[in-house]
Amino acid sequence: MSVLLEVEDLTKRFGGVTAVDGCSFTVDEGTVTALIGPNGSGKTTVFNLVTGCLPADSGAVRFSGREVTGMSPGRLYQRGLSRTFQQARVFPELTVLENLVVAGGWSFAGLFRQRVSRADRVRAAELLDEFRLDRVGDLLAAELSWGQRKLLEFAALLMSDPRLVLLDEPTAGVNPILIETMEAHIRARHAAGTTFLVVEHDMQFVMRLCDPVIVFDRGCPIASGTPEHVQSDPRVLDAYLGE
Numbered sequence: 001m002s003v004l005l006e007v008e009d010l011t012k013r014f015g016g017v018t019a020v021d022g023c024s025f026t027v028d029e030g031t032v033t034a035l036i037g038p039n040g041s042g043k044t045t046v047f048n049l050v051t052g053c054l055p056a057d058s059g060a061v062r063f064s065g066r067e068v069t070g071m072s073p074g075r076l077y078q079r080g081l082s083r084t085f086q087q088a089r090v091f092p093e094l095t096v097l098e099n100l101v102v103a104g105g106w107s108f109a110g111l112f113r114q115r116v117s118r119a120d121r122v123r124a125a126e127l128l129d130e131f132r133l134d135r136v137g138d139l140l141a142a143e144l145s146w147g148q149r150k151l152l153e154f155a156a157l158l159m160s161d162p163r164l165v166l167l168d169e170p171t172a173g174v175n176p177i178l179i180e181t182m183e184a185h186i187r188a189r190h191a192a193g194t195t196f197l198v199v200e201h202d203m204q205f206v207m208r209l210c211d212p213v214i215v216f217d218r219g220c221p222i223a224s225g226t227p228e229h230v231q232s233d234p235r236v237l238d239a240y241l242g243e
């Protein structure tokens, strides 16, 4: 298996807090890799550094063999690296369908001048159908439930046909039926060749879906391996129990 994402010695401080501390790990192409760890262990900050949402103090990020450290989220998106946010980010004042079309790379102005390409419209319609959002396609995103917004955010990033998708807590606050739906979509996309890095607190979800699992504590990995391996690692139990 080849390495798709390589994080090397990343560090990020916020004042006196070292959120990410000399952190190194890799994500192999074709995996659904989990990033787990206690609250405040630096998972979201790592996502922010990898996706160019925050600058790192030091360290490097390589995607598909190329150095992408500090590259903007937009350029990374075009290169095939996309992410979702812990609090789903959608455009509340646009309809569900418009959210998908905009994610295809078209500006608001383009949308209203109706210069959206036919290919993007077709793709958006396919995703609406695939995610069973067609019934709510004309609703404003603001009218969706929390879980539906997360689903829409996931569907929207697929407009770019990404190679690597970073999901930050895809199931948090989502009802059990929608969690199953989310899981089915991740599995389907994974089967179609997409690689995933998933931050998640729901351990059953992680153990069902992810391999390998990287465990974070205080800003860097303390263990990694198969779900079974990390579950029996005493350092992992210590990290979660707060020693």
Ligand SMILES: Nc1ncnc2c1ncn2[C@@H]1O[C@H](COP(=O)(O)OP(=O)(O)OP(=O)(O)O)[C@@H](O)[C@H]1O
Pocket (backbone or CB within 6 Å): 014, 017, 018, 019, 037, 038, 039, 040, 041, 042, 043, 044, 045, 046, 086
């Ligand atoms: N913008 C910021 N300014 C100051 N401190 C921050 C900022 N973002 C994160 N931190 C701090 O960095 C540390 C890591 O936070 P981060 O959000 O990355 O953790 P996390 O592992 O994603 O936690 P959770 O599981 O609760 O989402 C925490 O101590 C947090 O308070």
Ligand SMILES: [Mg+2]
Pocket (backbone or CB within 6 Å): 043, 044, 045, 086
């Ligand atoms: Mg977080």
